[in-house]
Amino acid sequence: MKVGDLVQLSAYGKSRQHNDVCYGGWGFVVWVGENYSKYPIQCHWYRADGKEENTTRFHRRELKKYKPDKK
Numbered sequence: 001m002k003v004g005d006l007v008q009l010s011a012y013g014k015s016r017q018h019n020d021v022c023y024g025g026w027g028f029v030v031w032v033g034e035n036y037s038k039y040p041i042q043c044h045w046y047r048a049d050g051k052e053e054n055t056t057r058f059h060r061r062e063l064k065k066y067k068p069d070k071k
Helices: 011-015 017-022
Strands: 006-009 026-032 041-046 052-058 063-065
Touching: 011 017, 017 052, 026 052
Parallel strands: none
Antiparallel strands: 006 026, 006 063, 026 041, 041 052
């Protein structure tokens, strides 16, 4: 992940209880910290209904690059 990437929760991220606010939403990476920290990726997050959340920190395995639905 790098700054500016659009992201959404991965399957692992959806299984984590502390990410319940982020279900169905998307975000963009604001800052990437050192690899040794527990949650090195900071994202500005938007809920599925479009409501804006505070910046949230994630581990790399909790996120995947955003892929829009094919219709």
